[in-house]
Amino acid sequence: MAIVGASLAGTRAAETLRREGFDGTITIVGDEPHQPYDRPPLSKQVLAGDWEPDRIELSDEESLGDLNADWRLGRRAVGLDVADRTVTLDDGVTVTADGILIATGARCRELPTGGLEGIHTLRGLDDCLAIRAEFDATPQRVAVVGAGFIGAEVAATARSRGLEVTVIEALPVPLGRILGTEMGTVCAEVHRDHGVDLRLGVGVDGFDGHGRVERVNLSDGTAVDADVVVVGIGVIPNTEWLEGSGLTLDNGVVCDETCLAAPGIAAAGDVARWPNALFGETMRVEHWDNAIAQGHHAVLRLAGAEASADAEPYTPVPWFWSDQYDRKIQLAGRARPDDEVRIITGSTAERRFAALYGRAGRLVGVLGFNRPRHVMKYRNLIEQGTSFDEAIRIAEQE
Known part of the structure; x- marks a missing residue:
């Protein structure tokens, strides 16, 4: 088995294989140099300085050793041959397997920075530590672009550190496209309760500064002074390396109802898009709980690929949480x-x-x-x- 993505989905999938008695080779490819870690604390406990990175490791050394996996960390997958089930890495090495699980996740959408320092996105551990170092330098003003759950958590963490925070959101209310106006307004009021300056219904035109960001220019002609900016405006599934492979790519890797994208190839986690019969819609879910459950389901689908007629559909109720104040x-x-x-x-x-x-x-x-x-x-x-x-x-x- 080859698992592309040393992520929560990928790691839990590998653990599932061993737990179910799979004794073949497991190769795990990850583009970060770090051993697998948990992402939710990055915008909260780790960013706040309450936890150090070793606290968020998904498995200890003994458990990782028990996987007996061939780890290829710090390596990116750059191509997939569906017919041969071969993954090509950025160093030219190829990995061939009987089954391949795609768990390459997603990356942050970005805004043009004009080369200014002090503008960040938050997706991985290195991002978190860079922002934390900025916060440790005692900036007076933090601007968060995007009032989604990541942006809201960063804002809450910054306020807990006593920093001045402005949140800029293009929608009239935070999370209005998900929760609706009434509940989105409640989310807004939680931040106002804690002294956050909310700028709603306005976009970002650009950033100004001399080498380092000093202000955020808004679409209504106003500006927000900022020493540090964190941009949280959503993510893009990491599927570019699969272009030309023959897999269907549409806001993720398109799978069938069992998470299979092609014979012997499945996908799980933030990168997977599949029809969930429970809701009658095709969905892609970026939640922690789904990464675990889908990684488990998808890799078992691969392990039992010959019994396709009996394969169970993946029909979860998506669920997630966000800690704010x-x-x-x-x-x-x-x-x-x-x-x-x-x-x-x-x-x-x-x-x-x-x-x-x-x-x-x-x-x-x-x-x-x-x-x-x-x-x-x-x-x-x-x-x-x-x-x-x-x-x-x-x-x-x-």
Whole structure:
């Protein structure tokens, strides 16, 4: 087996193979020099300086040794021969395998910086440490471009360090395309509660400075002074190396309902796009929980590729969390801005509540602010295909 991507999905897939008794060769290719690590703490505990990098390693040395894998770290895959199941690396070496798992993740979208220092994105460990070093230099002003979950977490971490923070978001409310206006407004108010200057409904025209960023120019003609800028405007799946391979590439590696992209080739994690029959849509999910579950499912699909008629579809309820200040925000399901939304416990005023999302008569999502029990309960109901009315009745009986 060859696993391209020494990521959460790739590492957990390798562990699955050994746990299930696979005793063949496992080759793991990763473009970073680091051993596999957990990414969620990068925007929180590691960036805050509360944790050091060794705290986020996915496995200890003994566990990594038990994998008995051939690690190719600091190497990028640059090509794939689907027919021969051969991966070409950037040093010219080729890896041939019976099964290949693509788990190359995604990279940050960037803005033109004009060569100015002090402008960062946050995806990997080295990014995190570079931003942390900037924060340690005691900048007075931090600008975060993008109020998605990564941007919001960076803003919360910077405020926890006592830094002055401005968040710039092109949408009228943060996360409006996912959570809708009402819930997106609550996310905005959480940051205002903690002294963040929110600039909503405005884009970035560029950056000014002398060698180093000094201000962010906005599309409304105003400017934000900044010593450090963190850009969090989404990600792009890492599929360029697969162009010309014959795989279908469309906002990720397009797979069938079992995560197979071609005979003997599967994909998992941020890079995979597949039809999820539970929601009746083709999706690509960038969540920690999905990386683990899909890596497990996809590699077992490869291991049992001959029994394709019996292969189980991958039909998860996507779920993730975001820690911001003293709030744990959790979302399960597939919420849309035009869904019906009903608060079933707590209130938005106290920033502690659970809300259900309904669409076409069905429960499709649950959002919780410091309500983990409710999120897990209604996540299970989403998986069971519960109607929206029935979910509301269950909530009223609590």
